[in-house]
Amino acid sequence: MTSASKPDWHAADRAYQAHHGGCAQCKAAGIAPNRHERCDEGAALWATYEQAGDPPHFTWLQIERMRRERLQQRQQHRGYR
Numbered sequence: 303m304t305s306a307s308k309p310d311w312h313a314a315d316r317a318y319q320a321h322h323g324g325c326a327q328c329k330a331a332g333i334a335p336n337r338h339e340r341c342d343e344g345a346a347l348w349a350t351y352e353q354a355g356d357p358p359h360f361t362w363l364q365i366e367r368m369r370r371e372r373l374q375q376r377q378q379h380r381g382y383r
């Protein structure tokens with residue numbers, strides 16, 4: 303038993319994107335994760351998505367993390383501009 307228990311990344315991606323595209327709550331959570339939470343269905347799809355691991359061809363999961371970190375840094379540095 304190695305990767306058999308891991309969710310298929312493409313399936314998880316497609317399922318989440320399909321839900322995200324039609325769910326205002328999950329869209330809001332994607333834009334402002336600190337202020338909004340994904341709905342139950344979106345949260346479950348997102349959990350599966352994260353279990354599926356790193357995207358094989360592009361890394362928007364990591365990009366979202368970086369964007370969140372950058373946003374926090376920008377908020378800290380806002381006084382400079």
Ligand SMILES: [Zn+2]
Nearest residue numbers: 325328341344
């Ligand atoms: Zn949702």
